[in-house]
Amino acid sequence: MHNCSIPEPIADRAAELSRLRLLARKVALVHGGHHPAMTELATVVDRIAGAPQNAIADTDHAQIHQLTAAYTPWPEACGSVRALFAGLHALRS
Amino acid sequence: MPSCHDHLLPVDLTRPSAVSILSGEHRVILQVITCLERMAVQATREGRIPTGHARSAIEVIRTFADRCHHGKEEDILFPALEAQVPGFGPTAVMREEHVIGRQYVAAMAAAIDADDVAGFVPAANGYTELLRAHIAKEDDILFRMAQAMLSPAQDAAILEAYRAVEHDDMGDGTHERLLGIADAIADVYGVERASNDPQTFALLTAVCGCHTGKA
Numbered sequence: 381m382h383n384c385s386i387p388e389p390i391a392d393r394a395a396e397l398s399r400l401r402l403l404a405r406k407v408a409l410v411h412g413g414h415h416p417a418m419t420e421l422a423t424v425v426d427r428i429a430g431a432p433q434n435a436i437a438d439t440d441h442a443q444i445h446q447l448t449a450a451y452t453p454w455p456e457a458c459g460s461v462r463a464l465f466a467g468l469h470a471l472r473s
Numbered sequence: 474m475p476s477c478h479d480h481l482l483p484v485d486l487t488r489p490s491a492v493s494i495l496s497g498e499h500r501v502i503l504q505v506i507t508c509l510e511r512m513a514v515q516a517t518r519e520g521r522i523p524t525g526h527a528r529s530a531i532e533v534i535r536t537f538a539d540r541c542h543h544g545k546e547e548d549i550l551f552p553a554l555e556a557q558v559p560g561f562g563p564t565a566v567m568r569e570e571h572v573i574g575r576q577y578v579a580a581m582a583a584a585i586d587a588d589d590v591a592g593f594v595p596a597a598n599g600y601t602e603l604l605r606a607h608i609a610k611e612d613d614i615l616f617r618m619a620q621a622m623l624s625p626a627q628d629a630a631i632l633e634a635y636r637a638v639e640h641d642d643m644g645d646g647t648h649e650r651l652l653g654i655a656d657a658i659a660d661v662y663g664v665e666r667a668s669n670d671p672q673t674f675a676l677l678t679a680v681c682g683c684h685t686g687k688a
């Protein structure tokens with residue numbers, strides 16, 4: 381149902397998490413076969429994006445840190461992977 | 474009631490093509506205009522426009538729906554069809570409706586700036602009504618015709634041109650940023666995200682970013 385309690389404008393954080401959720405799904409779809417951690421990462425990001433107030437627990441940050449090899453894309457990684465890892469890293473700050 | 478277009482096969486949404494990519498984008502546009510419709514209801518009820526949400530919706534409509542999606546239609550798909558059938562009527566009608574849509578969007582933007590509920594509500598409702606009918610005509614008639622008209626080589630060339638729009642004209646990351654905004658608005662207004670459907674998601678990501686699966 382319509383929820384008027386969320387302040388305007390669309391919280392940048394909500395839009396950013398929705399963007400990262402889409403990127404994570406795309407990366408999992410394209411690269412999950414060669415990089416299984418990306419499939420797990422998409423699940424984690426999807427859970428975070430759906431959490432109330434988009435809260436991110438320390439354990440989630442730790443899991444993302446591990447799945448992304450400390451936010452380090454593999455050498456030949458594409459732009460989507462790099463954008464995803466950079467966005468997830470920025471969430472820490 | 475049977476129509477004269479029933480002999481045309483529905484758009485094949487199981488693979489990226491010149492028309493399926495655009496049909497996938499239609500799902501996102503429908504998602505955003507449903508939000509817009511609910512904003513109009515809210516504005517009528519509360520006597521004020523949900524300004525931030527409405528501005529976000531306008532950004533998605535202007536950039537994703539008009540510049541990117543209608544741009545692909547007007548600059549790539551329609552000319553390909555018009556080259557085969559000079560004076561092709563359906564694309565002329567679609568172009569006219571894009572122009573009318575831009576007028577509604579300009580009216581909504583002006584109403585938002587002026588906090589003019591009486592101006593916003595009819596513009597939002599008019600745009601929503603126009604776009605729903607427009608999308609139905611494209612999905613059910615024009616795209617079916619296009620699917621039958623385009624050769625595999627033409628289809629592949631159009632897909633490549635779409636990729637150039639995403640990368641060169643829109644810029645890498647723009648597509649995902651706008652989809653993120655669209656989904657965030659949808660969450661606020663309780664509208665189903667188009668990207669939740671795996672088939673639509675595959676089409677939405679088919680011409681943006683990486684797609685080789687090699688790296």
